[in-house]
Amino acid sequence: MDLSRFQRRGLLGAGALIAGAVVVRAQTVERGRGQLWFDPTQLPSFSGVVERYLINPEGKTDRLLFREGPQILFPEHVAEEMERTVPTGRSIIVYGIRARRAAAITMLAWAPDNEAPVRFVDRPTWTFPEFRTGGEPLEVEGEVRAPLLSPQGDAIGAILGDYTVIRVPIGVAGALGDRLNAGKRLAAVGQGATVQGKGRALDAERIGEAKDKLQPLPPPVERPG
Structure with a gap:
């Protein structure tokens, strides 16, 4: 998947982050619940249009599809706010880590646009989720x-x-x-x-x-x- 069509903001890779090449952003960062020990807006960002929010077999929403192709993964407890703030058909800015093998992006923070505060994601989907299913x-x-x-x-x-x-x-x-x-x-x-x-x-x-x-x-x- 070619992600060149997405706007990237912040650092272009984890190597630059480790090296200390910090980019200071003017965009407001929302404080409070879910604050991480680092600033995820220094990570690569991906902008796209929400094609669809997807549920898992338990019936919980835990990912979305960009119209441009990539899958954005997030914990279930942030879904309600995301769906309310960024409904299907609207664009969103996602800060996170892209998998090497495919266009799967683990979301660490997000914002509906450049003017809105950035929302941190607590308990990100770092690992393969536990298998829970509906009946x-x-x-x-x-x-x-x-x-x-x-x-x-x-x-x-x-x-x-x-x-x-x-x-x-x-x-x-x-x-x-x-x-x-x-x-x-x-x-x-x-x-x-x-x-x-x-x-x-x-x-x-x-x-x-x-x-x-x-x-x-x-x-x-x-x-x-």
């Missing part, structure tokens, strides 16, 4: 819009064309290969959640290219180092 049996099918990504950029499932989320363990995603790639047909059944106005998400128990070709999840494989 609703779901059966879904459609064309893959994009792989579902972990904070490290690993595939952990797929996002369908209607924004339905299919999640699988990282090792299983590796075993599925290109079946999680954009443009592929994918079907799955499993436990998850449906949220009015936000869509569906499930943890796959059986998966295949169509509902009549579902198979149990393959054994996990180790990702090459």
Whole structure:
């Protein structure tokens, strides 16, 4: 994914931060709850238009899609304020860390525009989230819009064309290969959640290219180092 179309502000990499090349910004930083021990506005920033907020199989919102492609990952407890302040179709500035392998950005701070205070994110999504799921049996099918990504950029499932989320363990995603790639047909059944106005998400128990070709999840494989 070419991120050159995004406006970048602050430092262009963690190496510059460590070296002490600090850029002082005039933008106001919101103080109080969620304040980090460092200033995340010194990190790279990514501007884009919110295409869709996505739920996880527990029914909680924990990521968004930029219209330009990247996935922005954040803890569930900041979702309500984000959705209220930056609804779908509006632009947002995100400060965070981009994974090396894919366009997955762990959000550490955000702002709706250059004039607004920057909101810190407490308890960022540093690691792969704990698997929690809803109790609703779901059966879904459609064309893959994009792989579902972990904070490290690993595939952990797929996002369908209607924004339905299919999640699988990282090792299983590796075993599925290109079946999680954009443009592929994918079907799955499993436990998850449906949220009015936000869509569906499930943890796959059986998966295949169509509902009549579902198979149990393959054994996990180790990702090459």
